[in-house]
Amino acid sequence: MRRILFCCFLISACTVGPDFEKKDVFEDAQIAQTLKLTGKSLKISQKWYQDFHDETLNFLIAEAISANTDILIAIERLKQARSAAQIAKAEYLPMLNLKTGYDYTKASKNIGLTADTDYYLLGFDANWELDIWGKGRRLNQQKKAEFDAAYYTLQNIKNVITSEVASTYFTLLTMEQKRKISVKNLQLQKDIFKTIDEKYQAGLADESAYRQASYLVEKTKAVIPQLEAQIKAQKNALNTLLGQLDFSFKLDDHIIQNAANYKIQNLLDLPSNIIRTRPDIKAAEKALVSQNAAIGQAVAALYPNISLSGLFGFQASNLSDLVKSSSKAYGYTPTAVMPLFYWGQLKNAIKLEEEKTNEAFQNYRKTLLSGIEELSNAITSLQKEYISNLAYKNAFYNMQRAFLTMREKYDNGLIEYASLLEVQQDLLNSQISLAESNGAILNKIIAFYKATGGGYNDDE
Numbered sequence: 097m098r099r100i101l102f103c104c105f106l107i108s109a110c111t112v113g114p115d116f117e118k119k120d121v122f123e124d125a126q127i128a129q130t131l132k133l134t135g136k137s138l139k140i141s142q143k144w145y146q147d148f149h150d151e152t153l154n155f156l157i158a159e160a161i162s163a164n165t166d167i168l169i170a171i172e173r174l175k176q177a178r179s180a181a182q183i184a185k186a187e188y189l190p191m192l193n194l195k196t197g198y199d200y201t202k203a204s205k206n207i208g209l210t211a212d213t214d215y216y217l218l219g220f221d222a223n224w225e226l227d228i229w230g231k232g233r234r235l236n237q238q239k240k241a242e243f244d245a246a247y248y249t250l251q252n253i254k255n256v257i258t259s260e261v262a263s264t265y266f267t268l269l270t271m272e273q274k275r276k277i278s279v280k281n282l283q284l285q286k287d288i289f290k291t292i293d294e295k296y297q298a299g300l301a302d303e304s305a306y307r308q309a310s311y312l313v314e315k316t317k318a319v320i321p322q323l324e325a326q327i328k329a330q331k332n333a334l335n336t337l338l339g340q341l342d343f344s345f346k347l348d349d350h351i352i353q354n355a356a357n358y359k360i361q362n363l364l365d366l367p368s369n370i371i372r373t374r375p376d377i378k379a380a381e382k383a384l385v386s387q388n389a390a391i392g393q394a395v396a397a398l399y400p401n402i403s404l405s406g407l408f409g410f411q412a413s414n415l416s417d418l419v420k421s422s423s424k425a426y427g428y429t430p431t432a433v434m435p436l437f438y439w440g441q442l443k444n445a446i447k448l449e450e451e452k453t454n455e456a457f458q459n460y461r462k463t464l465l466s467g468i469e470e471l472s473n474a475i476t477s478l479q480k481e482y483i484s485n486l487a488y489k490n491a492f493y494n495m496q497r498a499f500l501t502m503r504e505k506y507d508n509g510l511i512e513y514a515s516l517l518e519v520q521q522d523l524l525n526s527q528i529s530l531a532e533s534n535g536a537i538l539n540k541i542i543a544f545y546k547a548t549g550g551g552y553n554d555d556e
Contacts, residue, residue, distance in 0.1 A: 111230025112399065113392020116237075116385050121461045122468075128368035131472055136365035142254075142551035145262050148358070148538075152345050153265055156338065160261045163339035167257055170250040177239070177246035184239040188232030190224040195409065216418050219409010219425065229399045234392035241386035248379035255375060255550035261337050262542045268330035269349040270535030275323040276349070277527045282316045285520070288503075289313050292513060305513035312517060316524070355534035356485050358541060363475060366548065371467045373553035380456075380463040387449070387456040394446040400434040471547035478540040485533045492526040499523045 128135055146154055161167065201213040227233060289309040295301035335343050371377065406428035412418040435442060499519050506516040545551075 110228065111233050111392065113230070113234055113395040114388065116388045118381075119457065121464055124368040124372065127371055127468060130468065131366075131371075131475065132364055133366045133368060133370070134364050135368045136362075137367050138362055138365040140366075140545065140548050140551040140553075142258075144545045144551055145258065145542075148262075148351060150348075150351055152348065153262060156265060156334065156343075156345065157258055157261050159338045159340070159343070160257050161254060164257050164337055165339050166253050167250070168339075170246070170253045174243070174246040174250050177243040181236070181239040181243045184232075184235045187235055188225055188227035190222055193221040193223075195219055195221040195407075215411050215413050216415050217409065217411050218418055219407055219411075222406045222408075223403065224405075225401065225403040228402055229396040231393050231396035234389045234396065238386045238389035238393070241382045241389060245379045245382035245386060248375040248382060251375035251552035252379060255546060255552045257337060258550055259542050259546035261334065263539050264330055264333050264337060266352070266535055266538040266542070268327060268334065269347065269352050270531060271323055271327045271330060272347050273349045273352045273531045273535070274528055275320060275327065277524070277531060278316055278320050278323060281520075281524045281527070282313065282320070285309070285313045285316055288516070288520070291507070301513070308513060308517050312520070351538070352531060352534045355537040356482065356489070358537065360478065360482070360541070363478070363544070370548055370553075371464065371471060374467050374547075374549040375552045377460070377463050377467055378553070380460040384453070384456040384460050387453045391446065391449040391453060394442070394449045397442050397445065398435065400432050402430070402432045405429045405431070467547070471544075474540065474544040474547040478537070478544055481533065481537050481540050485530075485537055488526070488530040488533045492523075492530045495519070495523045495526040 125135075127133075143154075145157055195217065196219075197217045199213055199215055199217065289312075292301050292305055292309045296303070296306040335341060406426070408424075408426040410418050410420075410423040411425045412420070412423040417423055502511065502516050502519045505511045506513065
């Protein structure tokens with residue numbers, strides 16, 4: 097028996113199937129060149145959003161991280177993956193059962209010579225399937241990789257939720273800024289309408305100017321409820337992200353007005369491997385590792401399966417004699433099963449796992465390419481938005497000065513109302529465009545941080 101066990105342990109050093117070899121789809125230097133990264137070590141913190149210096153935003157994200165349903169689901173899946181990994185570790189260890197029972201059999205008189213049985217049993221029943229070909233080790237590799245994939249999936253979901261909360265919050269502030277602009281312009285339009293109404297009543301203004309001024313007031317009035325509905329929709333979206341029904345918080349839109357002040361000089365000072373360390377790409381890579389281990393399990397099924405079972409305990413016809421030394425009983429049974437003819441099933445099982453592994457590799461490659469695309473678009477969009485923002489800011493400044501000049505001319509009777517109306521509409525449009533561009537800068541900064549992995553790759 098000792099020789100058998102010794103031989104089994106020697107053979108168990110064998111692990112069939114391919115070991116995982118990391119395939120770099122693209123070199124880090126090639127990716128860095130494509131993205132125009134400097135290769136420096138700009139560190140992205142998981143709390144990058146704190147650089148906006150907005151306490152409400154910090155509070156909202158902290159709430160989302162602790163209560164968002166997607167994050168909580170991912171945490172439970174991570175726990176499940178950990179339990180599955182623990183189960184796999186014990187799959188090929190000896191199993192021991194405590195066995196007790198009573199057996200009574202009254203034999204039939206019509207089946208020839210037989211003997212009645214009547215005895216008690218107490219002992220241990222052991223079973224051990226030897227992991228000779230490494231099937232169990234491949235299973236452990238698979239479950240460990242699945243656990244790692246679940247971990248990186250959780251990190252990626254945290255990255256996505258953090259970004260979504262920040263983006264939804266800034267979109268909400270942008271809507272609030274646009275509402276304030278509309279309310280302010282509505283008051284200005286009412287003041288102008290009051291002047292025109294007085295002139296119209298006195299016969300100093302024609303009906304066309306009166307109707308145009310009234311139209312502009314009503315048009316702006318109609319915009320405000322729409323903006324309020326959009327604000328409510330953004331608040332509802334935040335509630336969902338936070339896992340809340342009605343989460344109240346104070347709105348302070350000053351950050352929208354100062355969005356262009358956010359510094360992005362070090363935008364490209366990212367390490368060359370920043371894409372490869374994103375949590376979604378790491379999760380895809382671990383899924384590939386897991387699937388590769390499944391090939392080894394399929395290959396191991398081609399080889400003999402050896403198991404040992406044994407019993408040690410006591411047997412006696414009388415309960416009082418059960419634990420006496422003379423009642424000791426033991427036995428062991430080595431078993432070997434060699435697959436012979438399965439109609440190609442086992443070989444096709446290997447082929448199936450290899451095809452799944454090829455699919456997992458293509459999914460990893462696709463995720464990597466998507467990450468490169470996302471970061472490239474985020475960098476370009478943010479850089480171009482700053483250029484647009486400067487133009488919107490200059491346009492608003494010029495329209496503001498033009499409106500003040502035209503208003504003075506109209507009050508002095510030097511121009512018709514139609515000229516003032518055109519400038520007034522352009523002023524409102526320029527204010528709205530500038531507010532939208534300010535909000536776009538903040539959202540594109542968020543998109544940049546999300547594309548880098550949001551700091552959730554800092555374990556590399």
